[in-house]
Amino acid sequence: MSIEAKINDLGYTLPEAPAPAGSYVNYTRSGNLLFLAGGIPPVEDEYMGKVPTDTPVETAQEAARLITLNRLAVLKEAIGCLDKVKQIVTVNGFVNSAPDFYAHPAVINGCSDLLVDIFGDKGIHSRTAMGAAALPLNVSVEINMVVEVED
Amino acid sequence: MSIEAKINDLGYTLPEAPAPAGSYVNYTRSGNLLFLAGGIPPVEDEYMGKVPTDTPVETAQEAARLITLNRLAVLKEAIGCLDKVKQIVTVNGFVNSAPDFYAHPAVINGCSDLLVDIFGDKGIHSRTAMGAAALPLNVSVEINMVVEVED
Amino acid sequence: MSIEAKINDLGYTLPEAPAPAGSYVNYTRSGNLLFLAGGIPPVEDEYMGKVPTDTPVETAQEAARLITLNRLAVLKEAIGCLDKVKQIVTVNGFVNSAPDFYAHPAVINGCSDLLVDIFGDKGIHSRTAMGAAALPLNVSVEINMVVEVED
Numbered sequence: 443m444s445i446e447a448k449i450n451d452l453g454y455t456l457p458e459a460p461a462p463a464g465s466y467v468n469y470t471r472s473g474n475l476l477f478l479a480g481g482i483p484p485v486e487d488e489y490m491g492k493v494p495t496d497t498p499v500e501t502a503q504e505a506a507r508l509i510t511l512n513r514l515a516v517l518k519e520a521i522g523c524l525d526k527v528k529q530i531v532t533v534n535g536f537v538n539s540a541p542d543f544y545a546h547p548a549v550i551n552g553c554s555d556l557l558v559d560i561f562g563d564k565g566i567h568s569r570t571a572m573g574a575a576a577l578p579l580n581v582s583v584e585i586n587m588v589v590e591v592e593d
Numbered sequence: 594m595s596i597e598a599k600i601n602d603l604g605y606t607l608p609e610a611p612a613p614a615g616s617y618v619n620y621t622r623s624g625n626l627l628f629l630a631g632g633i634p635p636v637e638d639e640y641m642g643k644v645p646t647d648t649p650v651e652t653a654q655e656a657a658r659l660i661t662l663n664r665l666a667v668l669k670e671a672i673g674c675l676d677k678v679k680q681i682v683t684v685n686g687f688v689n690s691a692p693d694f695y696a697h698p699a700v701i702n703g704c705s706d707l708l709v710d711i712f713g714d715k716g717i718h719s720r721t722a723m724g725a726a727a728l729p730l731n732v733s734v735e736i737n738m739v740v741e742v743e744d
Numbered sequence: 745m746s747i748e749a750k751i752n753d754l755g756y757t758l759p760e761a762p763a764p765a766g767s768y769v770n771y772t773r774s775g776n777l778l779f780l781a782g783g784i785p786p787v788e789d790e791y792m793g794k795v796p797t798d799t800p801v802e803t804a805q806e807a808a809r810l811i812t813l814n815r816l817a818v819l820k821e822a823i824g825c826l827d828k829v830k831q832i833v834t835v836n837g838f839v840n841s842a843p844d845f846y847a848h849p850a851v852i853n854g855c856s857d858l859l860v861d862i863f864g865d866k867g868i869h870s871r872t873a874m875g876a877a878a879l880p881l882n883v884s885v886e887i888n889m890v891v892e893v894e895d
Contacts, residue, residue, distance in 0.1 A: 464698035465705035466720035470682050472626060472741045475774060477683040480721030531772050532779040536723050539878040546880045547766035554767035569768035570782030570888045572838050573878030576690040576724030578697045586721045590774045615849035616856035617871035621833050623777060623892045628834040631872030687874050727875030731846040737872045 445524035448560055449514070457508075459515040463578055468516040474593065475531070476520055480586040481509045482578060490580045492540045497582040499548055502537065505583045506552030513587055514560070521591050530557050530567040531588040538582045539573025546571040553585055596675035599711055600665070608659075610666040614729055619667040626682070627671055627740045632660045633732040641731045643691045648733040650699055653688065656734045657703030664738055665711070672742050681708050681718040682739040689733045690724025697722040704736055747826035750862055751816070759810075761817040765880055770818040776895065777833070778822055782888040783811045784880060792882045794842045799884040801850055804839065807885045808854030815889055816862070823893050832859050832869040833890040840884045841875025848873040855887055 449456060462468055462479060469478050483489040483505035493502045518524050535550030537543070550571040557565035567587075577584050600607060613619055613630060620629050634640040634656035644653045669675050686701030688694070701722040708716035718738075728735050751758060764770055764781060771780050785791040785807035795804045820826050837852030839845070852873040859867035869889075879886050 462720075464720065464722065465702045465709065466684070467717050468719065470680060470717070470719045472680065472682050472739075473624075473775075477719045477739070479683075479719040480723070529772060529774065531774050532781075533768070534721070536721075539876075541878055543878055544880060544882040546878070551767045558767065566769050566772075568770065568772045568779045568781040568888075569764075569766065570836070570838075570886065571766065571880055572782070572876045572886060574690075574723045575726040575877040576692055576694055576697070578695060578722055580695040584721065584723060586719075588774075588779070613871075615871065615873065616853045616860065617835070618868050619870065621831060621868070621870045623831065623833050623890075624775075628870045628890070630834075630870035631874070685872070687872075725841075725874045726877040727841040727843055727845055727848070729846060729848045729873055735872065735874060737870075 445560060452559055454511055456515045456518060457512050459519045460512050469520045474590050476589045476591055478513050478516055478587045480584045481513045482581040482584050483508045485579050489582050491582060492538050493543055493549060493582050495540050499545060502549040502582045503552030506550055506585060507556050509583060509585045510553045510556045517589060526592040527561060527564055527589060528592050529590045530561060530565050531590050533567050533569045534586050535571040536574045536577060536584040538577045543573060546573055549583060596711060603710055605662055607666045607669060608663050610670045611663050620671045625741050627742055629664050629667055629738045629740065631735045631737040632664045633729060633735050634659045636730050640733050642733060643689050644694055644700060644733050646691050650696060653700040653733045654703030657701055657736060658707050660734060660736045661704045661707045668740060677743045678712060678715055678740060679743050680741045681712060681716050682741050684718050684720045685737050686722040687725045687728060687735040689728045694724060697724055700734060747862060754861055756813055758817045758820060759814050761821045762814050771822045776892050778891045778893055780815050780818055780889045782886045783815045784883040784886050785810045787881050791884050793884060794840050795845055795851060795884050797842050801847060804851040804884045805854030808852055808887060809858050811885060811887045812855045812858045819891060828894045829863060829866055829891060830894050831892045832863060832867050833892050835869050835871045836888050837873040838876045838879060838886040840879045845875060848875055851885060
C-alpha cells in the first residue's frame with residue numbers, strides 16, 4: 443500500500459499545504475535532508491490558547507495530528523510522493539503551555555504516534571518536546587521536523 | 594555584486610563577530626552544513642525585555658536584523674567569503690514573549706526579510722518562530738541558523 | 745585514553761540510557777549525523793521546577809551534567825564506542841525558567857564544559873540556550889544534541 447493510501451486507510455486526508463505565516467518557505471532541502479518549517483494547526487478557536495487551561499490535552503493532541511498531516515502535505519509538495527520518505531529524523535514540538543503543565547510529551551505523541559501509524563519503522567524519530575510561553579497566532583501547538591528522503 | 598557589497602549597498606555593515614555568551618563556539622561545520630549558535634542583539638536597553646511590553650515589535654524587528662548581521666559576520670569568519678553561501682537552510686527564532694503576544698512571526702521577519710534582501714533565492718529558508726519565557730541576558734530576540742555552503 | 749576511561753577519570757560513570765518519555769526513540773542517524781532526543785535529568789525533587797526559584801543555578805548545572813552523561817549513554821548505544829565521535833555539532837539547552845531569570849547560559853555550561861572536558865576539541869560545539877515556560881515532567885533542564893560520528 444502506498445503511504446498516501448495508508449493515510450486514507452487510517453481515516454485521514456492530506457490537506458492543502460498551508461501558506462507560511464511569514465517571510466519564509468515551508469521547506470528547504472540540503473542533500474537528502476528536508477527541513478520543514480514550524481507548522482501550526484488550523485487557526486480555529488478550539489486549537490488556540492494555552493494547554494490545558496484553554497485547550498484540553500486531547501484537543502491539543504488532535505492539533506498535533508492536524509499539524510502532522512499538513513507537514514506531510516508540505517513533504518509531498520517537496521518530493522512528489524510520500525513513498526520517497528526514508529526516515530522521519532527528528533521532531534521538535536512546542537506546546538503553548540500553562541506554567542504548571544508538564545505533559546508536553548502526551549501532546550506531541552499526537553504527532554509521533556500518527557507518524558509511526560503512517561510510516562511504520564520509517565516514521566520512528568528522535569524528539570524534543572517543551573513548553574513555550576506563547577506561540578504564533580496563539581495556537582496551542584507548533585511542530586517542525588527534519589526528514590531524510592530517497593535520492 | 595558580491596554579497597558583502599550588497600550588504601553595504603543596503604545600508605548595513607558587518608559587525609565584528611561577537612564573543613559567545615558561554616562555553617561554546619559561534620559555529621561548527623559538518624560536511625557542507627554550518628550550524629550557527631544562537632545569536633543575540635547588542636546588549637543595550639532598547640533590545641532587552643519582553644515583547645511588546647518592554648520592547649515594541651518594530652524595535653524587536655530591528656534586534657532581529659542586528660542578530661542577522663552578526664550571524665553573517667560569524668558565517669564570514671567560518672568560510673572566508675559570504676559568496677560561498679549556497680542556501681540559508683533553516684532559521685529558529687525565539688522571542689522573549691509576553692504571555693499574550695502572538696506576533697512572533699512579524700518579529701522574526703526582521704531576520705528573514707533581510708536574508709532574502711541580501712542573498713536573493715539563496716536566502717529563502719524554512720523557519721520556526723516561537724515565544725520563550727525568558728532569554729539569556731534578558732535580550733528580546735535570539736536566532737540560530739543552519740546554512741549550506743559551497744565546498 | 746579512551747573516551748569512556750576519560751569519563752571515569754573525571755569521576756563520572758555512564759548511566760543506563762533512559763527510556764524515552766513518549767512515542768519516540770532516543771536517537772536517529774542520517775548519514776554521519778546522530779540526532780539525540782531531548783534528554784532530561786533523573787526525575788528527582790532536586791532537579792525539578794523553575795530555575796532559580798525551585799532549583800538553584802548550581803543544581804541546574806548539575807542537572808545539565810547528568811543529562812550530558814545520559815545523552816552520552818544513548819550515543820554509546822547508537823555507535824558502540826564513544827571513541828567514534830568526530831564532533832559534538834550543536835547543543836540546544838532549554839531551562840525551565842522563572843520569567844526574570846537570564847542566566848540560561850550558565851546553566852547549560854554544565855553540559856558544555858563537561859563535553860569539552862571529555863572530548864577535548866571534538867567536544868566544542870555551537871549552542872542555543874533559552875528559557876522555557878515549562879518542561880516535561882517539570883524537570884529543570886532539557887538538552888538535545890546533534891553529533892557527527894565516524895563512518
